[in-house]
Amino acid sequence: MAVEDYAASLDSIQAARNRIQGQIRVTQVITSSSLDALAGRSLFFKCELFQRGGAFKIRGASNAIFSLSDDQAERGVVTHSSGNHAAALALAAKLRGIPAHIVVPRNAPKCKVENVERYGGKISWCDPSVESREAVCASVKSKTNAVLVHPFNDPQVISGQGTVALEFLEQVPQLDVIIAPISGGGLISGISIAAKAIKPEIKIIAAEPTGADDAARSKAANSVQTNKQTCTIADGLRASLGSLTWPIVRDFVDEVVTVDDSAIIEAMKMCYERLKVVVEPSGAIGLAVVLSDKFRSNPAVKHCTNVGIVLSGGNCDLTGLWESLPN
């Protein structure tokens, strides 16, 4: 299959980087000798939780929005998302000075809804079902003529997310493997296209919750599978692969490693207590993978001593912490 058949390429990702560089942050990479000792490898954590909006999503959202013609942009954008893409799209729209309509399920995490509101997104509520979400989205679209920016199944979004890998490999050229979370697959698609074009021998591992394991099942079946229902604390990782991300995941992601919620929570604790960074469950899953028996015993990554882990976001509900303090 020729590279042109995929939704993104190194060229489109480099173009994305030029397009969005004034809108996003180059996020830092941190390390921890105690976690290195625990993993038996050198770990490099790419801190997308320090990204604008608290997650990598602004990369794809701003690439999509700044790719629009003036005529398109004027109509505004719309998306359906319970989480970080929604806030990122609202923020990117604000940066271009256009309206963003966000369809949000009523059970979305409060902190993520607040982020949408902080950036001036116009919220339309829907029920937490695909049908309700699509119906409300269609209604908003027909009323406003806004351009839909899908959370992951969009070439510009995938290319924007791929800029993570361009930075990461400049910051840590010796990476042998990159581990990133997988949900709809936008992030890992962009990363795998960029990283393998720059460094063909690099391994790309997708980290997925066992309670939403469509990507692992899709890879095993070599055909796209969906999540009929999901059960995981990682609220950012409940989507299923899309038509544009699946071919990239199929051909460029070396392995999907699943971990359960208790491993995700354990990894979160380590991020807070050792790395001193605030991650959401979805953000910590890469660390859970590198510490898992599945990864440790995998012969394909045995010689990967320099491991890049994308801490994808830090928009976490901390109510429990605040309630535990005096006052």
Next chain:
Amino acid sequence: MAVEDYAASLDSIQAARNRIQGQIRVTQVITSSSLDALAGRSLFFKCELFQRGGAFKIRGASNAIFSLSDDQAERGVVTHSSGNHAAALALAAKLRGIPAHIVVPRNAPKCKVENVERYGGKISWCDPSVESREAVCASVKSKTNAVLVHPFNDPQVISGQGTVALEFLEQVPQLDVIIAPISGGGLISGISIAAKAIKPEIKIIAAEPTGADDAARSKAANSVQTNKQTCTIADGLRASLGSLTWPIVRDFVDEVVTVDDSAIIEAMKMCYERLKVVVEPSGAIGLAVVLSDKFRSNPAVKHCTNVGIVLSGGNCDLTGLWESLPN
């Protein structure tokens, strides 16, 4: 009063930096446009929570330990501390390969005791009173002949802490003011000596909890006052000034600004939710000060647009957060 009369000088702080540079991290400085907007100034956060051991304390502890002669070092070191100095001394002793004896009150925060243990410190428990602490400390000293490294009232410790300012002013030369927490005064003493030697016009503000406000009262009375009792969530800020730190605080710290626990907690929330870093209450107090009415209405800092804030540590008890998660 000549500079030589103080316990530290720019020379001793630069010597400390050379001595400890292989042992410590140059910590990064982070920013947040949303907090800038809230404060109406440009804020620069020096992240000592990313320092080895999770706090700035390793700077002073390693300077003290690597200043010892081989004969002294062989006997080991001893200190009394409930917190970050204890862990830092254990870590610095481990780096030099010598024993560290730590006298810890039985009510010390669990996460801080765990840090001492992780770094191989030998713990002797005492009751939470000055008398018990001193008695146990004397007993350990007489048994082991170990060298006492005081948490703050020690010239090498003060000089080590001052290296924060050397880095900070190299990273952000335009700083108009530095705000750092004050407890025993080791950190702010080192910072104020270094910063004013490099940039005489810079302002130095000490941030202190209202529930342990000996420094504010000492400055007001122009004589050293102590805390008879303390009442603050900031467990790292309950000590009173010492004989070596008071003259420096008196002559080099422009102002002590007190804030109450609710302001400290509010600042903690902002650090977690906006900056995405884990701070302990003592670590967040500088942000509480810059957002306080006292600071905003202070004519002496009216024209200070570039504000450096030392986020001094991140060893925080997060049990409430973990208990709020499923499983």
